[in-house]
Amino acid sequence: MESKLYVGNLSYNVTEEQLRELFSQAGAIKEIAMIMDRDTQRPKGFGFVEMTTQxxxxxxxxxxxxxxxxxxxxxxxxxxxxxxxxxSRGGSRNRY
Known part of the structure; x- marks a missing residue:
């Protein structure tokens, strides 16, 4: 079992610090990643929290x-x- 968690349905207002504060109640956090839209730089509404143990x-x-x-x-x-x-993602297939 892994120790990396998917965290979904996040409000766009939630900060990394809020996630750190919340998840630290379960134990030590190794890493937090908030996923951002590369074009708008706004949060996508999900992220990942990696705990130190399973x-x-x-x-x-x-x-x-x-x-x-x-x-x-x-x-x-x-x-x-x-x-x-x-x-390959498909493309040309030799059908002859």
């Missing part, structure tokens, strides 16, 4: 999934690994 990550899920923060109910679960983005 036990702390599980505790954070139990404490904060469906927890209200800034008027919105958070979605907290284990982050899925990035999918391999390499290789």
């Amino acid at each position: 036990v702390e990550a599980q505790k954070a899920i139990e404490l904060f999934n469906d927890h209200e923060l800034d008027g919105r109910r958070l979605t907290v679960n284990l982050a899925r690994p990035k999918e391999d983005r390499g290789g």
Whole structure:
């Protein structure tokens, strides 16, 4: 089990500091990443919190999934690994 969490349904007003304060109740935080739109530089409404242990990550899920923060109910679960983005995306296939 990993210790990196997906945190979704964030209000656009929530700051990294607010997430740090909230998730530190479950244990030590290794890293926080708030995902921003690269064009507008505005928050996309989700981010990632990496706890230092799997036990702390599980505790954070139990404490904060469906927890209200800034008027919105958070979605907290284990982050899925990035999918391999390499290789072909279709293109020309030899159909002869």
